[in-house]
Amino acid sequence: MTKQMLDKQPREVSSKKTKSKSLPPAIQVESLSKSFGEQTVLKRISLEITQGETLAVLGRSGTGKSVLLKLIIGLHKPDAGSIRVNGAEVTNLPPKELNEVRKKVGFLFQQAALYDSLTVEENVAFPLRRHSKMSDGERNKRVHDLLASVGMDQDAHKLPAQLSGGMQKRVGLARALALDPEILLFDEPTAGLDPITAAETDDLILRLQKERHLASVVVTHDIHGARAVSDRLALLRDGEILIEGTFEDLRKSRDPFVVQFLNGS
Amino acid sequence: MANSATSINRTGSLSATGDVVVKFFEWFGNLGIFCAQWVRTAFTPPYELREFVHQFDELGSKSLPLVALAGAATGIVITLSTRDSLIRFGAKSLLPAVVVFSILKESGPIITALVVSGRAAAGIGAELGAMKVTEQIDAMEASAVNPYKFLVTTRVLACMLMLPLLTLVSDFFGILMGWIASTAAEPISLRLFIHNGFKDVTFHDFLPPTLKTIVFGLLIGMISCFQGMRASGGTEGVERAATNSVVLASLFIILADVLLVRLILVFFS
Numbered sequence A: 001m002t003k004q005m006l007d008k009q010p011r012e013v014s015s016k017k018t019k020s021k022s023l024p025p026a027i028q029v030e031s032l033s034k035s036f037g038e039q040t041v042l043k044r045i046s047l048e049i050t051q052g053e054t055l056a057v058l059g060r061s062g063t064g065k066s067v068l069l070k071l072i073i074g075l076h077k078p079d080a081g082s083i084r085v086n087g088a089e090v091t092n093l094p095p096k097e098l099n100e101v102r103k104k105v106g107f108l109f110q111q112a113a114l115y116d117s118l119t120v121e122e123n124v125a126f127p128l129r130r131h132s133k134m135s136d137g138e139r140n141k142r143v144h145d146l147l148a149s150v151g152m153d154q155d156a157h158k159l160p161a162q163l164s165g166g167m168q169k170r171v172g173l174a175r176a177l178a179l180d181p182e183i184l185l186f187d188e189p190t191a192g193l194d195p196i197t198a199a200e201t202d203d204l205i206l207r208l209q210k211e212r213h214l215a216s217v218v219v220t221h222d223i224h225g226a227r228a229v230s231d232r233l234a235l236l237r238d239g240e241i242l243i244e245g246t247f248e249d250l251r252k253s254r255d256p257f258v259v260q261f262l263n264g265s
Numbered sequence B: 001m002a003n004s005a006t007s008i009n010r011t012g013s014l015s016a017t018g019d020v021v022v023k024f025f026e027w028f029g030n031l032g033i034f035c036a037q038w039v040r041t042a043f044t045p046p047y048e049l050r051e052f053v054h055q056f057d058e059l060g061s062k063s064l065p066l067v068a069l070a071g072a073a074t075g076i077v078i079t080l081s082t083r084d085s086l087i088r089f090g091a092k093s094l095l096p097a098v099v100v101f102s103i104l105k106e107s108g109p110i111i112t113a114l115v116v117s118g119r120a121a122a123g124i125g126a127e128l129g130a131m132k133v134t135e136q137i138d139a140m141e142a143s144a145v146n147p148y149k150f151l152v153t154t155r156v157l158a159c160m161l162m163l164p165l166l167t168l169v170s171d172f173f174g175i176l177m178g179w180i181a182s183t184a185a186e187p188i189s190l191r192l193f194i195h196n197g198f199k200d201v202t203f204h205d206f207l208p209p210t211l212k213t214i215v216f217g218l219l220i221g222m223i224s225c226f227q228g229m230r231a232s233g234g235t236e237g238v239e240r241a242a243t244n245s246v247v248l249a250s251l252f253i254i255l256a257d258v259l260l261v262r263l264i265l266v267f268f269s
């Protein structure tokens, strides 16, 4: 099944690219650098994600994948470089406009980061309560639809502490999708999930891309998942992008690190 | 923020004392920035009324039993200890007035503030600290909600408004138990006790000391939110945030009280 989807992808990418020529890229990162104290995490990274495209970001633990995602929505301030989301420069946007950008971005945290004093359904309702003018009935329906789409509607009244890690992750996914985002930033959406649930999550992401033409960045350690959901992959090493391209491009690479990375998992 | 970080690095060569001094001023500077942010967010819409009511309710219901108990105990202690002294000076009839005055003017407000600082400051420090280290604060920002507005403004306001109310509760139980303690030693009717106790009390004796607890509430809310929001480093960081919240809030309450007692004397006597 994944094979079929993969075969279709190169053509899809090119059609998407021509379609969105007039629009600015969904995300454009230029020579972005970030250090924490003495430690340099990202060194002059440049990336571009066009509208409707999915980029998978791979790399060893601690290379700065999560930091990259947080930079994109302005949770960290970069030391240098520019980040544009739908054409808006997030690095020096005033809070109000930054929030407008953030409303259009669905962010899934690596550890889910659910509000632990709120129940599952309240967690998903939180962004809706703040930013949409839905009636209580509409909101409840939306929350339960979202939870059903990640298979968590049975546990709507539980608190995050009563869920397993994988379940928290799925609730986080539902919360990230609550405001109908145009851009998805997912930090390891399938980590900690069993192969069946992981495949279901990948299917959900694929379906979202197809139906809603979303641009997304998916950080993952799962090569097969990355292959299934993404148009392009980028491999980070030592704060730099070692290689970027389709899965086939990566497979053709002779670089020992790339070879080891693809075969090691 | 970046500037203060580099200034810390530069002092690496200085003595340990210098380091502590720099850290101290850095802490104060950041607290100042934090307070300024609070002022800015507190008075701009949208107001987080729902969350405020929730916090107000939470704070009140959690602190009420403790405050009542502490107030009652203070009333007993004051009665027993002053009774002894007053008998020695032959001024036993002044007992109700002394009890009422010392509770209304000082012990009620300060005991309430210290109890709430132990209960609420630790709670807020730990709660926000845990939210910080588990990225819940980041998640809130990512969903375009201002965490200062949502978490800090509401909690600080709840502390400020709740403390005078809790002080009234503490005063009430203190005076009630004061009467019971003095009746146990030598029966006196509640009516007479209240009459003797309150006959010289003016609004100036009662209102300023009660309202000064708004400042204590501000200190408790601000310091505990500040410590919570800057927590880092896992469980240990949460523990540090909670402990520091209580210690610093209590310390600042006592220091502020010195100033406030003096100010009240200047303006209301």
Ligand SMILES: Nc1ncnc2c1ncn2[C@@H]1O[C@H](COP(=O)(O)OP(=O)(O)OP(=O)(O)O)[C@@H](O)[C@H]1O
Pocket: A036, A041, A059, A060, A061, A062, A063, A064, A065, A066, A067, A068, A110
């Ligand atoms: N807030 C922070 N303060 C200081 N250093 C940080 C901070 N966040 C991340 N780092 C450092 O940045 C580096 C990259 O972290 P990051 O979380 O992005 O890794 P990652 O690629 O997501 O790894 P993993 O696959 O394990 O999640 C790490 O070495 C980490 O120590």
Ligand SMILES: [Mg+2]
Pocket: A065, A066, A067, A110, A187
């Ligand atoms: Mg990570």
